[in-house]
Amino acid sequence: MPVLRKQSTIAERSQALTLHACGAKSQEIQDKTGIKQSAFYTLLRKAKSRGYIPGGPVKQEHVEDAPKSGRPKAITPVIGQTIVDIVTKNSTTRMYSTQQIADAVADRMRDSGMRAPSRRTVLRFL
Numbered sequence: 811m812p813v814l815r816k817q818s819t820i821a822e823r824s825q826a827l828t829l830h831a832c833g834a835k836s837q838e839i840q841d842k843t844g845i846k847q848s849a850f851y852t853l854l855r856k857a858k859s860r861g862y863i864p865g866g867p868v869k870q871e872h873v874e875d876a877p878k879s880g881r882p883k884a885i886t887p888v889i890g891q892t893i894v895d896i897v898t899k900n901s902t903t904r905m906y907s908t909q910q911i912a913d914a915v916a917d918r919m920r921d922s923g924m925r926a927p928s929r930r931t932v933l934r935f936l
Contacts, residue, residue, distance in 0.1 A: 818845050818853075823873040826850055827857060831865045884931045892918055893927075893935055908933045 818826075822843045829839045836847045845853065853873070858864075862872040885893075896903055896914045906914070908929040916926035927935070 816844075818843070818849070820870070820873050820875075823853055824868045826853060827862065827868045827873065830854065831868075884927055885935050886924075889915060889919070889924070889927060890935060893932060897936070908936070911936075 822845060826839050826843045826845050829842060830850075834842075836850060839850055840846055854862075854864075857868075857872040860872050862868065892915050893911060896911055896918075897906065898904070903914075912927055912929045912932045915932070919926045
């Protein structure tokens with residue numbers, strides 16, 4: 811089973827950089843923020859590559875998450891909410907098959923230019 815690493819929050823990363831700018835040692839930074847020493851130095855290197863100057867202000871772009879790679883999600887929040895709205899509309903729609911739900915979503919999405927999910931995608935979402 812793989813070991814899951816805890817992702818630090820933007821606030822913790824900002825606090826770590828601020829503590830470093832104030833002259834705090836890496837152990838003190840780890841105690842106060844929970845960011846390990848090796849992770850902090852990786853954070854510091856990334857922040858510097860994004861324009862951070864030690865001792866200067868910590869900006870959002872210095873500490874924010876980088877965009878993730880990979881295929882975009884088929885079910886966006888808008889489509890997911892549409893599926894939930896259709897299924898919970900009344901007692902008739904609760905008995906819809908996944909194909910009927912996909913068709914109903916396609917009808918609602920027709921004018922928006924968004925691609926409607928397939929019945930398999932609807933099944934996975936549900």
